[in-house]
Amino acid sequence: xxxxxxxxxxxxxxxxxxxxxxxxxxxxxxxxxxxxxxxxxxxxxxxxxxxxxxxxxxxxxxxxxxxxxxxxxxxxxxxxxxxxxxxxxxxxxxxxxxxxxxxxxxxxxxxxxxxxxxxxxxxxxxxxxxxxxxxxxxxxxxxxxxxxxxxxxxxxxxxxxxxxxxxxxxxxxxxxxxxxxxxxxxxxxxxxxxxxxxxxxxxxxxxxxxxxxxxxxxxxxxxxxxxxxxxxxxxxxxxxxxxxxxxxxxxxxxx
Numbered sequence: 001x002x003x004x005x006x007x008x009x010x011x012x013x014x015x016x017x018x019x020x021x022x023x024x025x026x027x028x029x030x031x032x033x034x035x036x037x038x039x040x041x042x043x044x045x046x047x048x049x050x051x052x053x054x055x056x057x058x059x060x061x062x063x064x065x066x067x068x069x070x071x072x073x074x075x076x077x078x079x080x081x082x083x084x085x086x087x088x089x090x091x092x093x094x095x096x097x098x099x100x101x102x103x104x105x106x107x108x109x110x111x112x113x114x115x116x117x118x119x120x121x122x123x124x125x126x127x128x129x130x131x132x133x134x135x136x137x138x139x140x141x142x143x144x145x146x147x148x149x150x151x152x153x154x155x156x157x158x159x160x161x162x163x164x165x166x167x168x169x170x171x172x173x174x175x176x177x178x179x180x181x182x183x184x185x186x187x188x189x190x191x192x193x194x195x196x197x198x199x200x201x202x203x204x205x206x207x208x209x210x211x212x213x214x215x216x217x218x219x220x221x222x223x224x225x226x227x228x229x230x231x232x233x234x235x236x237x238x239x240x241x242x243x244x245x246x247x248x249x250x251x252x253x254x255x
Contacts, residue, residue, distance in 0.1 A: 141178050144168060154195040155220040161188050196220045197234055200227065204243045212239045 135143070148154055153167055165175040185191040200219035203210065210218075216227030216239070231239045235252050245252055 137178055137181055140170075140174075141182065144170075144175070144178065148195060152199070154192045155199070155218060157220050157222045159192060159220070164188070192220070193230065197230060200231070200239070201242070204239060205246050208243065208247075212243075215239065 147168055161172055165172045179188055196219045200215055203215045213224045216224055221227035228238050235242055237252055
């Protein structure tokens with residue numbers, strides 16, 4: 001065989017051997033990479049399982065916290081209810097103490113018959129106060145209206161639902177419910193304005209020497225102009241004109 005043919009054959013053999021060695025190296029590298037990726041995937045899956053377990057634990061903890069929050073809200077509502085009941089009882093006690101003070105004051109001045117009547121009256125009011133929780137709205141409203149006429153709470157120009165409830169020994173919720181369900185007065189303002197107007201007309205009739213401003217202040221109006229506007233709206237007359245009509249024996253009708 002010629003020398004150049006042998007050289008070519010040798011070169012081909014060298015290239016084949018080099019190719020085979022290269023393929024072996026590449027296969028080994030590929031296998032190493034596959035093994036490494038497989039390990040990474042296994043580690044990743046392990047982390048996912050750990051995360052899932054942590055998520056489940058967090059969900060359980062959140063459910064427990066939610067249950068605890070609901071229990072706390074329930075306890076809060078119960079405490080608010082107890083607080084309202086205590087405030088109502090406190091108001092009842094204050095009213096009873098005030099009535100007892102009035103009774104003690106009258107005891108030193110009134111006759112035996114008057115004293116007996118006042119004792120009966122105080123006993124009746126005590127029974128009312130002790131049973132307000134069991135009263136129907138109609139019964140409680142009658143008692144509230146009687147107390148307003150007796151104590152003239154409406155004459156306080158700054159009277160609010162809260163101060164009125166405290167003075168009567170009731171909770172704001174109970175008192176507010178009376179106005180919400182009342183067929184005539186849907187708000188405290190309507191009721192108070194009516195009480196002030198009726199009382200002011202009574203004073204205009206019974207206290208002819210009082211000034212208009214004094215009558216308005218006594219009835220609970222914040223100022224002379226407010227008083228005049230209210231009387232004018234209801235009667236079509238100013239307080240002075242209304243008082244004059246009473247002197248003439250002419251009673252104007254309400255609008």
